Amino acid sequence: KTLPEYFTLSPAAGVAATPVATRPELGLALGQIELPRYLDRDELVTRSGPHELEVWGGVRWGGSLRSDIQRVVADDLGQLLGTARIAVYPVEARFPVRYRVLLDLLEFGGPRGGPVTLRARWTIAAGDGSALAVAESTLEQPLASGSWEDYVAAHSAALGTVTREIAERIVTLP
Numbered sequence: 001k002t003l004p005e006y007f008t009l010s011p012a013a014g015v016a017a018t019p020v021a022t023r024p025e026l027g028l029a030l031g032q033i034e035l036p037r038y039l040d041r042d043e044l045v046t047r048s049g050p051h052e053l054e055v056w057g058g059v060r061w062g063g064s065l066r067s068d069i070q071r072v073v074a075d076d077l078g079q080l081l082g083t084a085r086i087a088v089y090p091v092e093a094r095f096p097v098r099y100r101v102l103l104d105l106l107e108f109g110g111p112r113g114g115p116v117t118l119r120a121r122w123t124i125a126a127g128d129g130s131a132l133a134v135a136e137s138t139l140e141q142p143l144a145s146g147s148w149e150d151y152v153a154a155h156s157a158a159l160g161t162v163t164r165e166i167a168e169r170i171v172t173l174p
Contacts (some may be wrong), residue, residue, distance in 0.1 A: 043060050
């Protein structure tokens with residue numbers, strides 16, 4: 001019997017991105033990440049057709065995919081905006097929060113060996129909760145190869161691209 005393989009997402013900003021701002025005083029709160037229920041599981045899930053999913057029992061996330069996404073988005077936002085002041089749900093911020101970032105992943109995956117599609121709706125809210133920016137991002141991230149390692153790396157890269165869009169929007173806000 002073969003042992004399962006475990007994978008985790010990695011921050012993209014640390015290696016692939018230059019900061020969009022240096023704002024060490026900026027306080028952010030990252031809300032709970034929403035994602036489709038079929039993805040909220042240990043096993044990796046791919047699409048095998050427009051309406052069909054394939055669950056890979058031998059290929060798993062090393063922890064909670066939701067927590068992994070939160071960690072990566074928080075790390076990337078910190079790198080891109082030059083701040084360490086990021087509170088991640090459910091932890092309460094111990095510093096003044098200027099903006100709250102909410103992310104709803106509508107689609108995050110694709111066929112095995114094919115591009116990873118990320119479709120997300122995101123909101124940047126003021127500290128009081130009123131929306132300052134609402135947008136939707138859709139992108140396809142190609143894979144370097146058909147390996148599981150590259151499939152997961154494409155997820156990380158796609159998440160990094162959306163996080164950059166959010167960071168670029170944050171720096172335009174008052």
